[in-house]
Amino acid sequence: MANARVIEKRAQLKEQIIRGAVDALIETGLAAVTTRRIAEKAGVNLATLHYYFENKDAVLIGALEMIISQMAGALSADVTEQLDIATCIENVITNSWRLILLTRDIQILQYELTLYTMRNSGAQSLAKFQYNSYCKVYEDAFRHGIANTGNPSKIDLGDLARFVVAGMDGLILQYLVDPDEERATRCLKQLIRASQALVLSN
Helix, strand or coil: CCHHHHHHHHHHHHHHHHHHHHHHHHHHCCCCCCCHHHHHHHHHHHHHHHHHCCCCCHHHHHHHHHHHHHHHHHHHCCCCCCHHHHHHHHHHHHHHHHHHHHHHHHHHHHHHHHHHHHCCCCHHHHHHHHHHHHHHHHHHHHHHCCCCCCCCCCCCCCHHHHHHHHHHHHHHHHHHHHHCCHHHHHHHHHHHHHHHHHHHCC
C-alpha cells in the first residue's frame, strides 16, 4: 500500500509539472520559456522538476503528450450515433471546430510543439503520434456515427479522417493568423460539403 501511494504521489507531481509547463508555454511562448519558469508555474522547486524530467525537452514532450490526450478525449466525448454518414460528417466537423474555437491558446501551443518535436531527433515520433491520434479520433467518430447504418460508399474511413484533419489544419492556421469568423464559417461548410461529396461519390 505504501509503495502504491508513493507511485501515485509521484505520478500526480509529474502531472503537476506538466500542467505548469503548459501554463508557462501559453503565457510566454516556446522560445522564451525556461525550466525555472515552468517550476514556478507548477509550484515546485527547480530540483524537483529536474528529478522528474532530465531537461526542458523532456518537459515539452510531456506537455505535448498531455495536450494530445486532452484534445483527443474532448473530440471523442461528444460523439453520438447519426442517421447517415452525411449527417455524421457535418456533426463531427462542427463539434470539432467548436472545441477548437474554445482552445485558441492551446492550438497555437500545439503547432509550436509539433514543429519543435520535428526538429528534435529524439522526439520526431511524437509529431507522428499526434497526427495519427487525431486521425484515429475522427475515424472512430465516423465509424461510431454510422454504426447502425453502415458505410454507403467504398471510401476507407481512415482516408476520410485524414482528409478532414488536413482540411481542419488549414482552417485552424488561417483562423489563428486572421480570425475572420464569417470566412471561417463559410470555409468550414465547404469542407463539410467536400467531405460528404467524397463519401457519396464513391
